[in-house]
Amino acid sequence: MSRLGTPFLDRNEHHPLEDYLRMDRIPHIWCPTCGLGTALNCMLHAIKKSGIPRQNIAVVSGIGCSGRAAGYVNLDSFHTTHGRAIPFATGLKLANPKLKVVLFSGDGDLIAIGGNHLIHAARRNIDLTVIGINNFNYAMTGGQFGPTTPEKARMTTAPYGSFEHPFNVPFLVDSCGATYVARWTALHVRHLTNSILEALHHKGFSFIEVISPCSTVYARRNRLGDGLDLLKYYHENSEIRNGINTRKCDITFQGRLIVGKFVDKEKPTYSDTMTKSLSEALGDRYVPYQGPMQGKNGD
Amino acid sequence: MKYWRKPLDTDRVKPPHGEVHIVIDRCKGCGFCITYCPRQVLEVSTHFNRKGYHPPTVVHPEACVNCGLCETICPDFAIWSTPVEEPEKQQKVTSEK
Ligand SMILES: Cc1ncc(C[n+]2csc(CCOP(=O)(O)OP(=O)(O)O)c2C)c(N)n1
Ligand code: SF4
Ligand code: SF4
Ligand code: SF4
Ligand SMILES: [Mg+2]
Numbered sequence: 001m002s003r004l005g006t007p008f009l010d011r012n013e014h015h016p017l018e019d020y021l022r023m024d025r026i027p028h029i030w031c032p033t034c035g036l037g038t039a040l041n042c043m044l045h046a047i048k049k050s051g052i053p054r055q056n057i058a059v060v061s062g063i064g065c066s067g068r069a070a071g072y073v074n075l076d077s078f079h080t081t082h083g084r085a086i087p088f089a090t091g092l093k094l095a096n097p098k099l100k101v102v103l104f105s106g107d108g109d110l111i112a113i114g115g116n117h118l119i120h121a122a123r124r125n126i127d128l129t130v131i132g133i134n135n136f137n138y139a140m141t142g143g144q145f146g147p148t149t150p151e152k153a154r155m156t157t158a159p160y161g162s163f164e165h166p167f168n169v170p171f172l173v174d175s176c177g178a179t180y181v182a183r184w185t186a187l188h189v190r191h192l193t194n195s196i197l198e199a200l201h202h203k204g205f206s207f208i209e210v211i212s213p214c215s216t217v218y219a220r221r222n223r224l225g226d227g228l229d230l231l232k233y234y235h236e237n238s239e240i241r242n243g244i245n246t247r248k249c250d251i252t253f254q255g256r257l258i259v260g261k262f263v264d265k266e267k268p269t270y271s272d273t274m275t276k277s278l279s280e281a282l283g284d285r286y287v288p289y290q291g292p293m294q295g296k297n298g299d
Numbered sequence: 300m301k302y303w304r305k306p307l308d309t310d311r312v313k314p315p316h317g318e319v320h321i322v323i324d325r326c327k328g329c330g331f332c333i334t335y336c337p338r339q340v341l342e343v344s345t346h347f348n349r350k351g352y353h354p355p356t357v358v359h360p361e362a363c364v365n366c367g368l369c370e371t372i373c374p375d376f377a378i379w380s381t382p383v384e385e386p387e388k389q390q391k392v393t394s395e396k
């Protein structure tokens with residue numbers, strides 16, 4: 001028996017994802033029973049399974065607890081300013097069209113301060129894979145309510161419960177033009193990993209909403225226990241409804257949770273429509289941009 | 300492995316078997332792996348790790364089917380399983396002072 005009473009510790013063994021993590025930054029700062037680590041774990045499993053060469057992947061995050069993810073992945077990554085993950089990612093994608101650009105950011109970042117970027121990226125069908133962590137609040141700054149907080153949930157700035165109508169995120173991105181839309185919880189690790197894998201291979205704007213427990217702020221403010229209690233709530237209240245009309249995916253406080261893959265369709269991406277339109281207008285004079293490899297040495 | 304009704308091909312098809320690895324001092328004691336392991340392989344240890352959390356401990360090593368759920372659900376990259384070829388083989392015990 002070891003000092004800790006368990007014989008199964010082997011310090012010389014390596015976690016299967018160690019190549020994809022900046023191990024010098026682990027343990028991460030996320031609280032015990034927070035779901036962010038689980039969502040990151042699923043994303044890295046999907047990236048590993050995808051077979052996409054690591055030099056062709058970039059991970060972009062905004063600011064927030066969720067936004068810390070960019071700092072933990074051992075891939076090219078970009079920790080941007082609050083709400084601007086999508087504009088930075090769009091820039092990366094346009095400057096290097098061969099890059100697979102994956103975003104991992106929070107509800108406050110993507111849907112509140114960054115909401116305008118979100119709707120336009122979806123409308124233009126820019127080829128990005130967005131993993132949006134919905135923990136129903138601005139966690140990092142102490143638990144303010146925001147546009148994803150369910151009605152009646154109590155937060156620091158909503159001491160009597162929020163009285164605003166929250167966004168139904170899948171419906172929002174679907175109606176703006178997203179071509180892949182799914183929602184899972186941090187408990188649905190296999191479905192979530194598979195969805196991220198599908199989204200990585202999908203051409204166009206993909207959005208996966210991950211309902212994730214925030215133990216320290218959301219659960220505590222609402223006296224819901226900890227993150228494990230929230231996983232139990234997901235377990236008892238989730239209903240998998242693949243292909244359901246996203247209109248029906250509203251979230252209510254501790255109510256039923258509709259999860260699944262809702263949208264998976266093909267539509268020309270921003271780059272496709274740009275190339276088509278400019279080729280029609282300019283003929284041979286238009287040379288579609290291929291990326292940095294086409295520079296001095298590449299042509 | 301116990302079966303409710305014995306499948307006809309148990310002599311030919313062996314269920315997969317796994318060995319669990321835990322980096323005890325990386326664990327934050329969330330209990331996700333313990334609660335959702337489909338084979339109840341894990342239990343909360345009574346001991347504290349260096350950070351003051353109770354890590355999981357393997358109580359039914361023979362029951363692990365190498366499904367990888369603990370590996371994917373762990374928010375702290377502290378647990379995973381690897382396949383073991385011969386299901387009869389005893390679990391490896393690495394002692395540590
Ligand atoms: C321009 C700007 N405004 C406000 C902030 C303060 N701020 C930091 S994190 C955050 C909220 C992040 O919320 P979310 O994206 O949901 O991430 P979470 O912490 O919940 O994972 C805010 C408002 C900031 N850093 N920059
Ligand atoms: S404050 Fe909430 S979201 Fe942030 S790390 Fe802690 S549990 Fe996770
Ligand atoms: S691999 Fe599966 S069966 Fe084995 S301990 Fe992990 S969750 Fe349990
Ligand atoms: S899931 Fe990971 S952090 Fe949580 S108890 Fe298990 S080993 Fe520890
Ligand atoms: Mg949030």
